[in-house]
Amino acid sequence: MSETTPESGDLGPRVAFHRERLGLTREELDKRTGIPPGSVDYIEENPVGVTEGALSHLADALETTRGDLIAGDVPQPPGHDRPASQELDPAECMHLIAPGGTGRIAFADVPGPTVLPVDYMVHDGAVVFRTQAGGPMDQDLRDGLQDADITIGFEVDQIDEAEQEGWSVLIQGPVHPVTEEELPAVTGPGVDFRAGDERELYVRIAAQRITGHRIIGS
CATH class of the missing domain: 1.10.260.40 (lambda repressor-like DNA-binding domains)
Incomplete structure (x- = not known):
């Protein structure tokens, strides 16, 4: 048997x-x-x-x-307790993204809504990222009206699917090229952007709205 x-x-x-x-x-x-x-x-x-x-x-x-x-770790089927979502305040959001890493920017491009992965760091309360010179973001900044703000969204998250836990942070605000005065602070020794050398345009987001959620496993 x-x-x-x-x-x-x-x-x-x-x-x-x-x-x-x-x-x-x-x-x-x-x-x-x-x-x-x-x-x-x-x-x-x-x-x-x-x-x-x-x-x-x-x-x-x-x-x-x-x-x-x-015995595997798979999500609970429908009808079982689901992970809870907890809203994060702006200070918690900034603390979570402070180490830097990889996030996503979303903006309105000529062909339509565009989302791009970017490497970023947090400097003086602003998110700084670098992107490709001559790319969609660079073109939008160059074509923008004088003194007009281009507002974008920036999202970064960290999810553990096995544990059904993690967090997500969304920052919205105007974006501008990093000034020559700011450039040494975001390109000096100890600053580690992971993307390749072709990403030569440094941009910062002045956070106007910061929201986030933490997912707590059941």
């Missing part, structure tokens, strides 16, 4: 999560797996163990691993 996996109340919900992720009905998963009709229905509704062979078939059919089905 085939060995069975230890009985676990988690197996059914994990099977349901992956099945719904793939858009399958229980009957369709029965057929894809090759196990007797009604088996998926029973597994999802009852805390039971299954044979090692059935577990392998389920994992293959659900495009996941045996470990995920019996």
Whole structure:
């Protein structure tokens, strides 16, 4: 007789999560797996163990691993507690992004809304990033009206999908090229931008609106 996996109340919900992720009905998963009709229905509704062979078939059919089905860290299926979202104040947002790294800028370009990844640092309360000279952002700044502000959005986040935790910060405000007086502070020793040397345009965002959220796993 085939060995069975230890009985676990988690197996059914994990099977349901992956099945719904793939858009399958229980009957369709029965057929894809090759196990007797009604088996998926029973597994999802009852805390039971299954044979090692059935577990392998389920994992293959659900495009996941045996470990995920019996002990893996996967998000809770619909109906279970979901992560909570906590609003962050501006000071917390700036503290989170202070180390610098990679974020995304969003602005209105001629072809339409544009989102670009950028390396950034925080200097004197402003977000400073560098982008490609002659690129879309550079062109918009050069074509802008005299003394008119170009407002953009800047977003950076850090997400741990396995733990369903993380945070996201959004900064909105006018953008201007870094002045010659400011340039030494953002290009001197100890300043580490990760992008390649072709990104020679340094730009800063004066934060007018700072919002953020922290995701707390269930």
